[in-house]
Structures are given as structure tokens and as C-alpha cells.
Amino acid sequence: MKIIFPLLALLGGFAVAVQAQINGGLGKKIGAIEGSFVSFLIGTLALFFLVLFFGKGNILAVQSVPKWQLIGGLLGAFYVTVMILVVPKIGVAPTLVAVIAGQIIIGAIIDHFGLFGGVKISIDFKKIAAIVLLFVSLYLYNYK
Template sequence: MDIKKEHNHCEVIISVACGPRWDYHCHTRTNQWWIRKKVGIIEASFISFAIGTLALLFIVLFAGNGNISAVATVPKWQLIGGLLGAIYVIVIILVIPQIGVAPALVGVIAGQILIGAVIDHFGLFGGVRIPLDAKKVAGICLLFVSLYLINHK
């Protein structure tokens, strides 16, 4: 399945608008030294996930309209997202105090864009097939140039 040539740019605007939230989120998570000092890095990550889980529980209870019990019918590999999210949080907590928020996020974004482009190109995991072209490859290369420039001293 190929993606439509025309699409609503609203999704792009919303995704860009979410970017600053991640900067704030990463900065506050790593700079809450009083939580990390009192309970530990991994424990602080657990607390963060627990608060997020409670927030999602209330959203599901009051605004959800899906069928949460259908999760038992999906392929089990599709449930790995929670584990990968936990790994991401721990890595961010460990890396940001060493290199800063901007370099850490550029690294994360570069990795996500690279893997995302591969997933899109081949339509992996049942996704929409969006072939790579020269402009996308150039954009990915420029992203890695920015990763170098942001981390170069």
C-alpha cells in the first residue's frame, strides 16, 4: 500500500508542536536530582511511567471508545512498545546529564528518522509503504551532519 500524494499538513504541524514538550520532559526528568538522589535513576523512571499510566487509565476510562480487551488478539511482538519506551526513558536519564538535552534529542531523532525511513520504505510491520527518494536520503544525511555539529566541540 502506498501513501497518498496529498495529505493534510495538520499532522506535521501537530508533530512539530509536540517537539518542545519532549525537550521539557527530558530536561525535567534528568534534572530532578532530588528524586533521582532519593529513590534512584531506575526507580525515578518507574515513578514517571506509573504517573503516565495513571493518566492514560483516566483517559481510557472517560474518553476511550476502543476495545481494550482486543489486545489479547494482537501478535505479541506488537506489545514490545512499552519495553522499548522504558529503555528509552532510562537511556535519556543516563545520557542527558552527560551530554545535554539538545545533543541527546538530536541523537534520538536521528536514530528514529533513520529506522523510520527504512520501515516506511519497505512498509514493514504492516505500515504504509513510502519509498525513499534522493531528497529523503539527503535530509537524513543532513540530520547526521547536524548530529555531528551539535556534538562537536
């Protein structure tokens, strides 16, 4: 049963790659910010109906969360806008290599310091080597 979570993450990665290409094309047709808006509007509508029909939480409890926890939507909007701008210029795979490198680097920093209430997981030599290899892969993928 533990395999379900890595498989879901893999499917999430597939979705991000497909979304990048779709949103890149949308942004080329209607504009980057407009494409981000349309993407988020459709996603918001989908989530509205999911909450309406399947939600089991308490959306009104959002008033009690620390305000910094509400910036996730802004970060998502930034991410989608960046993808819309970058994918048409360099393609999906090189963009995602850079995104993954950024995620791993900031993820390692967040884990190392236990930021945002996370568990502390120290950065060691193997993790640093993995980050260096990510940069090597980014270089190899982008430059001929």
C-alpha cells in the same frame, strides 16, 4: 484543517524536550531506572483515568492483537531510561538531535521495506542526503 496534525506533532516534540530535562533531573535525584519507573507510573495513572472517563475503544481486544505489537511499552521504557541517562551528560538538544537522527534512519528503513504493516515508501537520494545532513548536524552540535 490538515495543519492540525503537524502542529500536534510539533507540540509532541516540545513535550519530549521538556520531558527529557524533567526526567533527567528526576533520574539524577533517584536513579535512572527508578526515574523511568516513576515517570511511567505517573503516565500510566494519567492514561488509566483517561481510558476510564473518555475511552471509546475496547481494551479487552488487546488479547487479539499480534503479541509483537505489545512491545511498544518496552520500547518506550527503553527510550525514557536512555533519555534519563544521556540528558544529564550531554544536554537536551544534542540528545534530541541524536534521537531524531535515529528516528529518521529507522523510519526510512521501515518505510522502504513497509515493515510492521506500513506503506512502502522507497528511500531515494534526497532522503539519503537528509540522513547524511542529520549526522553532520549531530557532529556540529556536539563537537567544538
